[in-house]
Amino acid sequence: MENRHHDLVVIGTGSGNSVITPRLDHLDIGLVEKGRFGGTCLNVGCIPTKMFVLPADRVVEAREAARLGVHVDGVRADWPAIRDRIFGRIDPISADGEAHREKADNVTVYREPARFTGPMTLDTGTGVTVSADRWVIAAGGRPRLLDIEGLDHVDPERGVHTSDTVMRMESLPERVVIVGGGFIAAEFAHILDGLGSHVTWIHRGERLLQRQDESVSRAYTEIAQARHDVRLRTTVTGARHDARGWTLTTTTEGGEPARIEADAVLLAVGRIVNTDLLDVAAAGLPCHEDGRLVVDSFQQTPVGGVFALGDVCSEWQLKHVANHEMRVVKHNLLFPESHVESDHRFVPHAVFTHPQIAAFGKTEQELREAGTRYLAYEQQVGDVAYGWALEDTTGFCKVIVDPDTRQLIGAHLMGPQASTVIQPLIQAAHFGQRADDVAKGQYWIHPALAEVVENALLGLD
Numbered sequence: 001m002e003n004r005h006h007d008l009v010v011i012g013t014g015s016g017n018s019v020i021t022p023r024l025d026h027l028d029i030g031l032v033e034k035g036r037f038g039g040t041c042l043n044v045g046c047i048p049t050k051m052f053v054l055p056a057d058r059v060v061e062a063r064e065a066a067r068l069g070v071h072v073d074g075v076r077a078d079w080p081a082i083r084d085r086i087f088g089r090i091d092p093i094s095a096d097g098e099a100h101r102e103k104a105d106n107v108t109v110y111r112e113p114a115r116f117t118g119p120m121t122l123d124t125g126t127g128v129t130v131s132a133d134r135w136v137i138a139a140g141g142r143p144r145l146l147d148i149e150g151l152d153h154v155d156p157e158r159g160v161h162t163s164d165t166v167m168r169m170e171s172l173p174e175r176v177v178i179v180g181g182g183f184i185a186a187e188f189a190h191i192l193d194g195l196g197s198h199v200t201w202i203h204r205g206e207r208l209l210q211r212q213d214e215s216v217s218r219a220y221t222e223i224a225q226a227r228h229d230v231r232l233r234t235t236v237t238g239a240r241h242d243a244r245g246w247t248l249t250t251t252t253e254g255g256e257p258a259r260i261e262a263d264a265v266l267l268a269v270g271r272i273v274n275t276d277l278l279d280v281a282a283a284g285l286p287c288h289e290d291g292r293l294v295v296d297s298f299q300q301t302p303v304g305g306v307f308a309l310g311d312v313c314s315e316w317q318l319k320h321v322a323n324h325e326m327r328v329v330k331h332n333l334l335f336p337e338s339h340v341e342s343d344h345r346f347v348p349h350a351v352f353t354h355p356q357i358a359a360f361g362k363t364e365q366e367l368r369e370a371g372t373r374y375l376a377y378e379q380q381v382g383d384v385a386y387g388w389a390l391e392d393t394t395g396f397c398k399v400i401v402d403p404d405t406r407q408l409i410g411a412h413l414m415g416p417q418a419s420t421v422i423q424p425l426i427q428a429a430h431f432g433q434r435a436d437d438v439a440k441g442q443y444w445i446h447p448a449l450a451e452v453v454e455n456a457l458l459g460l461d
């Protein structure tokens with residue numbers, strides 16, 4: 001076994017890869033990656049899912065166009081063409097990123113699963129054990145599986161998938177069961193149904209997207225129930241595969257059994273951080289109960305010279321958070337005398353379902369439980385002019401403010417382009433603007449969809 005010492009070792013090429021900037025060209029850097037270069041977001045996460053959501057949107061919009069007096073017949077999605085177009089774009093970006101690092105004089109790329117074997121000593125799995133002056137751990141997470149025979153490992157040949165494999169399926173299954181009630185399950189329910197599968201959706205909880213504000217979770221659950229075969233308060237108890245496909249057995253909270261037949265199963269039951277496989281305990285790095293690395297607001301672990309960023313340590317498993325933390329780590333590596341802190345005050349997120357969902361800050365149920373005083377107002381999309389044009393019946397924008405400062409403490413939107421429509425509210429919260437100033441101190445284009453935000457803020461009066 002060869003031993004090597006680097007100035008800096010980065011584990012993970014998702015947001016971790018972007019830490020390596022030309023300003024670090026004077027350093028001897030080790031870069032460790034076992035999977036596809038570019039990490040989750042580029043290869044199996046945000047980017048391909050949203051590229052699949054768009055054609056699914058087009059199909060659903062074609063169906064919905066009838067309510068506008070437009071009749072579209074014979075809509076058909078071509079799964080192999082969509083899949084090949086998407087990965088035809090993504091795979092070369094991943095390959096180019098890898099080639100770029102491979103040819104850099106100061107970067108050594110290690111392409112195997114790595115594991116700590118002692119205090120900040122990493123077996124790279126390539127026959128080289130490395131140590132370093134400074135470290136960046138950006139090892140992300142992976143999909144959780146079920147502890148049920150047949151569903152305890154990914155098996156694309158027999159149609160058992162997680163988000164890591166489902167987007168590269170050879171063909172679209174006629175019948176698919178999705179297990180899980182979070183945002184990954186929701187986005188794939190839209191994608192797979194939109195592109196032509198029949199979706200049965202199993203979730204243990206009483207509502208889908210339960211971590212969202214209760215208005216959103218309730219409204220979204222109703223929409224999903226109208227579109228898919230949704231089985232709530234239901235648990236998968238067994239799975240059997242034969243020549244006809246999968247038969248899942250389930251039971252409800254009340255103990256009622258059922259059997260569901262399917263050609264494919266998508267497990268979307270949460271994610272686990274990769275600290276176990278990396279054996280961070282051997283390195284002396286402490287973790288939270290859920291496995292995330294402990295870091296302070298400067299993204300430093302308690303071990304000197306070791307930074308972490310993104311899903312491996314973050315409370316928010318989101319790419320824009322991983323990127324924000326990456327910028328903080330990059331600064332703190334470059335300027336050890338003037339460290340900066342991460343800003344996690346108003347972290348927004350979106351769920352690219354149909355309709356879209358977007359939110360930041362506290363939910364009403366959290367505020368109620370904490371006994372915090374607040375003012376909330378919910379504006380329906382269908383009651384603003386652009387909503388009339390859209391014939392929207394389900395969308396809304398809920399704003400929540402502190403009654404004393406009139407500053408935003410949360411916003412919860414559902415409706416067309418919610419992920420974009422929410423941005424002025426994120427901006428207002430971030431810069432401490434008062435709801436009334438945001439509503440009345442600027443023009444809002446009439447009759448644009450953003451008027452739903454203007455009216456929600458005015459409604460707080």
Ligand SMILES: Cc1cc2nc3c(=O)[nH]c(=O)nc-3n(C[C@H](O)[C@H](O)[C@H](O)COP(=O)(O)OP(=O)(O)OC[C@H]3O[C@@H](n4cnc5c(N)ncnc54)[C@H](O)[C@@H]3O)c2cc1C
Nearest residue numbers: 012014015034035039040041045114140310311317318319
């Ligand atoms: C289906 C899906 C959809 C998503 N959609 C969105 C979205 O719309 N918006 C959003 O903000 N977020 C989304 N996310 C979350 C987002 O993808 C992640 O938050 C983000 O990619 C995390 O980046 P990261 O750099 O922390 O980790 P990753 O990008 O996961 O990078 C970690 C890298 O470390 C490597 N690695 C791990 N352990 C080892 C080891 N022992 N040895 C060698 N290499 C190792 C991995 O192979 C991986 O490439 C989505 C996630 C999924 C799964």
